[in-house]
Amino acid sequence: MDAISLLFADEFLLVLDKPAGLLAVPGRTEPDCLAARAQKQFPDALTVHRLDMATSGLIAMGRGADAQRALSMAFAERRVHKRYVAVVAGHLQPPDGGVGEVNLPLRCDWPNRPRQMVDPVQGKPSLTRWRVLGHGADATRVELEPVTGRSHQLRVHMASLGHPIVGDELYAPPDVLARSPRLLLHAAELALPHPRDGTVMRFESPAPF
Numbered sequence: 001m002d003a004i005s006l007l008f009a010d011e012f013l014l015v016l017d018k019p020a021g022l023l024a025v026p027g028r029t030e031p032d033c034l035a036a037r038a039q040k041q042f043p044d045a046l047t048v049h050r051l052d053m054a055t056s057g058l059i060a061m062g063r064g065a066d067a068q069r070a071l072s073m074a075f076a077e078r079r080v081h082k083r084y085v086a087v088v089a090g091h092l093q094p095p096d097g098g099v100g101e102v103n104l105p106l107r108c109d110w111p112n113r114p115r116q117m118v119d120p121v122q123g124k125p126s127l128t129r130w131r132v133l134g135h136g137a138d139a140t141r142v143e144l145e146p147v148t149g150r151s152h153q154l155r156v157h158m159a160s161l162g163h164p165i166v167g168d169e170l171y172a173p174p175d176v177l178a179r180s181p182r183l184l185l186h187a188a189e190l191a192l193p194h195p196r197d198g199t200v201m202r203f204e205s206p207a208p209f
Contacts, residue, residue: 004037007058007203012195013071014038014045014061017205020182024050024059034059048072052152054169057084057187058205062195070195075149083189084144084154085133085207088163089176092140094132102128102157106150115170116152118160126150128157139166139179154185184209 005017016034018024023033025047038045038061045061046068062068074080094100105123109115117123127147134141140163144154155171158164164172167180186207194201 004034004041006038007205008201009042010063012063012067013201014042014063015190015201015203016059016061018051018056018059018187020054020056023053035061049075049149051187052155052183052185054167054183055084055185055187056182056208058082058190058203059187060190060192067195071192074193074195078147079193081189081191082146082149082187084146085186085188086142086144086154086158087136087166087180087184087209088140088142088158088161089166089172089179090138090140090163091135092132092142092161092163098131100130102126102130102160104157104160106153106156108151114151116150116156118156124148124150126153126157128154130158144185155183180209182209 007017008015018034025035026033035047044063048060048062048068048071051059062071104118105120106116106126107119107123109117129145131143133143146153155165155168159171164176165185166176167183169177188207189204191202
């Protein structure tokens with residue numbers, strides 16, 4: 001199955017909606033991925049950022065080296081806005097002011113790769129903003145904004161609050177993992193400067209859960 005969900009395409013930019021369970025880029029032993037599928041239709045499409053295999057949602061690709069470079073610079077300079085929707089275990093209380101922050105440095109847990117871990121000494125600065133959207137039966141729907149873009153950042157930061165994301169096979173306890181056949185994390189909004197002229201482009205994808 002080589003189909004892709006394409007939200008936008010011009011001669012500089014692609015925006016795609018990745019399903020959960022599909023790699024964003026080739027793995028060590030698995031060549032099938034969103035990037036490879038996109039390149040069958042758009043041979044000049046180049047990777048700019050990634051989503052975890054278990055995460056669904058919006059991904060941008062640059063068409064050609066110049067577009068890739070411009071988009072990569074926008075990500076590095078934090079001129080790209082990303083918003084995720086997740087369902088976490090437990091009843092997460094809204095903070096005063098409505099927006100909470102998790103500011104915990106992260107690094108790879110080398111003996112247990114690909115797991116990441118909080119490390120106040122060797123970890124890289126990592127900041128996530130979160131907002132409660134609603135509550136269900138022993139669950140909370142949240143909006144997450146990764147200010148930094150560390151690997152597994154949202155998953156580790158939510159687990160560090162004591163509210164792991166439902167369906168997370170790396171950071172949730174067995175009972176929380178068993179509550180969903182997939183990770184309930186979705187990249188729902190992406191706003192970025194167009195690589196040609198810097199016009200801000202905004203895309204949305206409703207969470208499929």
